[in-house]
Amino acid sequence: MQLTLEFGGGLELLCNSVKVHNVTVDxxxxxxxxxxxxxxxxxxxxxxxxxxxxxxxxDSVRPGVLVLVNDCDWELSGQLDTILEEKDVIVFISTLxxx
Amino acid sequence: MDSxxxxxxxxxxxxxxxxxxxxxxxxxxxxLEAQLREIYSKDDTFSNGSLPSISSNSDSGLAHxxxxxxxxxxxxxxLLPSFGVQGQSSLLKSSILVIGAGGLGSPALLYLAACGxxxxxxxxxxxxxxxxxxxxxxxxxxxxxxSKVESAAAACRSINSTIEIVEHKEAFRTSNALEILSKYDIxxxxxxxxxxxxxxxxxxxxxxxxxxxxxxxxxxxQLTVYNYNGGPCYRCLFPTPPPTTACQRCSDSGVLGVVxxxxxxLQALEAIKIASAVGEPLSxxxxxxxxxxxxxxxxxxxxxxxxxxxxxxxxxFTGKQFRDFDYEKFTQSPLSTSPLKLNLLPTDSRISSKxxxxxxxxxxxxxxxxxxxxxxxKIVSLPNSINIPLSSLEARLPEIxxxxxxxxxxxxxxxxxxxxxxxxxxxxxxxxxxxxxxKMGFTSARDIMGGLESWSHDVDPxxxxx
Numbered sequence: 001m002q003l004t005l006e007f008g009g010g011l012e013l014l015c016n017s018v019k020v021h022n023v024t025v026d027x028x029x030x031x032x033x034x035x036x037x038x039x040x041x042x043x044x045x046x047x048x049x050x051x052x053x054x055x056x057x058x059d060s061v062r063p064g065v066l067v068l069v070n071d072c073d074w075e076l077s078g079q080l081d082t083i084l085e086e087k088d089v090i091v092f093i094s095t096l097x098x099x
Numbered sequence: 100m101d102s103x104x105x106x107x108x109x110x111x112x113x114x115x116x117x118x119x120x121x122x123x124x125x126x127x128x129x130x131l132e133a134q135l136r137e138i139y140s141k142d143d144t145f146s147n148g149s150l151p152s153i154s155s156n157s158d159s160g161l162a163h164x165x166x167x168x169x170x171x172x173x174x175x176x177x178l179l180p181s182f183g184v185q186g187q188s189s190l191l192k193s194s195i196l197v198i199g200a201g202g203l204g205s206p207a208l209l210y211l212a213a214c215g216x217x218x219x220x221x222x223x224x225x226x227x228x229x230x231x232x233x234x235x236x237x238x239x240x241x242x243x244x245x246s247k248v249e250s251a252a253a254a255c256r257s258i259n260s261t262i263e264i265v266e267h268k269e270a271f272r273t274s275n276a277l278e279i280l281s282k283y284d285i286x287x288x289x290x291x292x293x294x295x296x297x298x299x300x301x302x303x304x305x306x307x308x309x310x311x312x313x314x315x316x317x318x319x320x321q322l323t324v325y326n327y328n329g330g331p332c333y334r335c336l337f338p339t340p341p342p343t344t345a346c347q348r349c350s351d352s353g354v355l356g357v358v359x360x361x362x363x364x365l366q367a368l369e370a371i372k373i374a375s376a377v378g379e380p381l382s383x384x385x386x387x388x389x390x391x392x393x394x395x396x397x398x399x400x401x402x403x404x405x406x407x408x409x410x411x412x413x414x415x416f417t418g419k420q421f422r423d424f425d426y427e428k429f430t431q432s433p434l435s436t437s438p439l440k441l442n443l444l445p446t447d448s449r450i451s452s453k454x455x456x457x458x459x460x461x462x463x464x465x466x467x468x469x470x471x472x473x474x475x476x477k478i479v480s481l482p483n484s485i486n487i488p489l490s491s492l493e494a495r496l497p498e499i500x501x502x503x504x505x506x507x508x509x510x511x512x513x514x515x516x517x518x519x520x521x522x523x524x525x526x527x528x529x530x531x532x533x534x535x536x537x538k539m540g541f542t543s544a545r546d547i548m549g550g551l552e553s554w555s556h557d558v559d560p561x562x563x564x565x
Contacts, residue, residue, distance in 0.1 A: 063337065063338075072398065095314070096320070097347075
């Protein structure tokens with residue numbers, strides 16, 4: 001399925017400074033649906049070029065990263081269990097502290 | 100002369116008589132105000148809001164309490180049907196604390212002062228520096244070296260002398276936070292570091308104040324309102340602090356001046372909306388601003404978390420706990436923005452900038468590797484230094500080997516081997532590089548302590564710092 005993945009707040013530096021990635025990711029291992037959990041491991045393998053610990057901790061994102069599925073906090077859609085659909089837009093954004 | 104004397108006496112008598120009448124009227128007003136307060140305090144419909152200000156009515160005799168000068172000054176606000184007299188009166192009665200008079204605080208303060216917020220508090224303990232001025236637009240060259248709070252307060256007063264500006268020339272810490280913050284209705288977080296953000300959030304929870312939080316770095320900005328209208332607090336969103344390596348600072352990563360300017364303006368806007376009870380404040384939502392692609396995205400956030408350690412259902416975060424909480428330990432980052440000073444190497448693997456200069460003057464065979472990123476190297480660099488950024492050091496080791504060989508060939512007669520020195524901006528990355536070089540067999544590698552900053556400070560004052 002086609003997804004748009006966006007990285008911001010400095011996370012794009014982990015993917016060759018590219019902010020927007022139009023990708024095709026399909027469910028694997030005979031699974032019907034693609035969950036955020038699977039997408040995260042796909043991102044880690046396919047998009048993150050350096051310092052993966054700056055993106056992930058365990059099987060989720062590291063503290064300080066906000067995940068948005070179609071402009072909604074993923075806490076509202078089930079976090080790692082969020083089921084993704086065709087043309088979803090997923091944003092990973094690191095919180096900023098500067099001023 | 101006689102008639103002039105009579106005139107004066109008559110005028111004086113008239114003044115006395117008017118003064119008596121005035122006193123009488125003022126007494127009657129006070130009595131009526133007291134009666135009115137009595138009625139309001141018994142009536143439920145007024146119990147959830149503040150009492151309408153009555154005393155200021157005497158200024159103009161108009162029911163809304165705005166003086167003729169105020170009506171003229173704020174006329175464009177009063178002309179807004181959705182803001183009007185009600186919004187402006189509320190603003191004039193409100194108090195807002197701005198923590199940080201930097202890139203975010205500068206525009207926020209200018210707008211808050213201009214728009215007539217009754218009392219504005221400014222907290223900061225820094226002084227104005229030349230490299231602040233590109234974004235901290237409230238300060239001017241004349242204030243370089245002086246307190247940011249004094250500078251910002253003077254600017255606010257010169258825009259609007261009719262409001263109260265309170266100067267808090269101190270660092271915001273758990274020891275003074277509750278006392279300062281309790282005197283204000285709304286708080287603007289315009290700070291630049293992680294522990295301050297947690298501390299300000301928690302203090303707002305303890306005291307039940309809405310928090311307008313903004314941040315900016317590089318070419319991006321973020322904005323939201325915490326602890327307001329059932330929305331989440333900072334800890335609901337970020338219960339665990341980020342790793343210190345993920346916390347970039349403007350002084351390291353840079354920031355386009357106008358970006359915090361935009362976010363700071365939006366912070367003023369949100370604070371004005373809350374203070375005047377107009378519109379929908381950005382609670383439970385976050386604004387993400389990407390300057391480079393000219394995009395603003397507003398996303399929906401989770402609600403208040405019942406599990407939150409400070410504002411959740413079972414949380415009992417008190418003022419005492421707040422005062423005892425160690426925010427630097429919690430976030431592993433310092434509250435002050437002083438640059439990190441690593442000490443990774445034994446002293447015999449380090450050399451001062453002065454010592455390096457002596458060796459340079461003596462013509463010692465050596466190479467100097469500058470491990471700063473390429474765009475730093477373009478700003479300024481030492482002659483004869485080779486730029487190999489720390490991030491590409493691993494891949495470019497052969498360049499170091501061949502440069503050392505070349506240098507040794509040049510100095511063959513002396514029979515000594517060439518030395519390897521590593522430099523960076525402040526002396527942290529150079530230590531990381533030397534650690535790695537030692538591991539890879541370049542055992543003679545040494546770092547120049549304090550980097551180019553110390554070179555500028557101790558050897559060549561004309562060498563630019565940034």
